[in-house]
Amino acid sequence: MRAPCHAHGGFLMRVLIALSAAVLLITMPFAGESSAHGSAIDPASRNYGCLERWGDDHQNPAMEQEDPMCWQAWQADPNAMWNWNGLYRENVGGNHRAAVPDGQLCSAGLTQNGRYAAMDTVGDWVAKDIANDFTVKVHDAAQHGADYFLVYVTKQGFDPTTEELGWDDLELVRETGAYAPGEGTPEDDPELGGVTVSIDASAEGRTGRHIVYTIWQAAHLDQPYYLCSDVNFTG
Structure with missing residues (x-):
C-alpha cells in the first residue's frame, strides 16, 4: 500500500x-533587455542620464528637489532607466515623422507600451554644457551597426523647459553614412561593453538650452532609436 x-x-x-x-x-x-541595444551616452539621453546620476541611489527622496525631472521619471516607470538601451521602434520604414507624433519624440511615440512616456515630460531636465561644435557618442552594446545616424538640434528660440518637442522645432545638423556591426571604439566599462560611435556635429548660432535629438537606424533590423539629450550651448 x-x-x-x-x-x-x-x-x-x-x-x-x-x-x-x-x-x-x-x-x-x-535576455537582452538590459544587455543589448544602446543609447546616446554623451551628451546623455534623458533616461541614461537619470540612470547615471541615480541608479545606485534611485530611492533617495533628495532626488525630488535636486533632479525633479528624473524624480518624476523614476516614479513613473523605473524600467525606463533600467532598460535605458531599449528606446526604439520597429518597422518604421524610414518614415520617422509618421511613426513618432509631435510631443512624443523623446518616448519614440510611447514605444514599449508607454514605458518611456516620462521622457516627454516638459521641464528643467539636467543639461550638459557643450560647445557649438560637439560630438554625440552613441553606445552600441549589441554591435548592431547602423544604416545611418541623424543628429538634430532644436532651433534657436525653442525652450525645452516650457515647450513640447515637435518635428518642426528641429534642424538636421548631421547625417552619417553606414557603420558596420562592431565599428566604433570598444568600451572598457563593464557596465556597457560593446562599442561607442562618435558623431561630430555643429549647431551654429545656438546659445542656451536646447535638445540634441539623435536617430540611430540600426543595421540588423528596421529598428530606429530616438534619443533626447538635454544640452546648454555655451557659445
Missing part, C-alpha cells in the same frame, strides 16, 4: 517543479 503513496508524492513533486519553472520563466526579464 506504500507504493501508490510514493507514486502520488512523486507526481506532486514533478508538478511543483514544473510550476516553479513556469513562474521563473514568467518573472525573469527577457
Whole structure:
C-alpha cells in the first residue's frame, strides 16, 4: 500500500517543479533587455542620464528637489532607466515623422507600451554644457551597426523647459553614412561593453538650452532609436 503513496508524492513533486519553472520563466526579464541595444551616452539621453546620476541611489527622496525631472521619471516607470538601451521602434520604414507624433519624440511615440512616456515630460531636465561644435557618442552594446545616424538640434528660440518637442522645432545638423556591426571604439566599462560611435556635429548660432535629438537606424533590423539629450550651448 506504500507504493501508490510514493507514486502520488512523486507526481506532486514533478508538478511543483514544473510550476516553479513556469513562474521563473514568467518573472525573469527577457535576455537582452538590459544587455543589448544602446543609447546616446554623451551628451546623455534623458533616461541614461537619470540612470547615471541615480541608479545606485534611485530611492533617495533628495532626488525630488535636486533632479525633479528624473524624480518624476523614476516614479513613473523605473524600467525606463533600467532598460535605458531599449528606446526604439520597429518597422518604421524610414518614415520617422509618421511613426513618432509631435510631443512624443523623446518616448519614440510611447514605444514599449508607454514605458518611456516620462521622457516627454516638459521641464528643467539636467543639461550638459557643450560647445557649438560637439560630438554625440552613441553606445552600441549589441554591435548592431547602423544604416545611418541623424543628429538634430532644436532651433534657436525653442525652450525645452516650457515647450513640447515637435518635428518642426528641429534642424538636421548631421547625417552619417553606414557603420558596420562592431565599428566604433570598444568600451572598457563593464557596465556597457560593446562599442561607442562618435558623431561630430555643429549647431551654429545656438546659445542656451536646447535638445540634441539623435536617430540611430540600426543595421540588423528596421529598428530606429530616438534619443533626447538635454544640452546648454555655451557659445
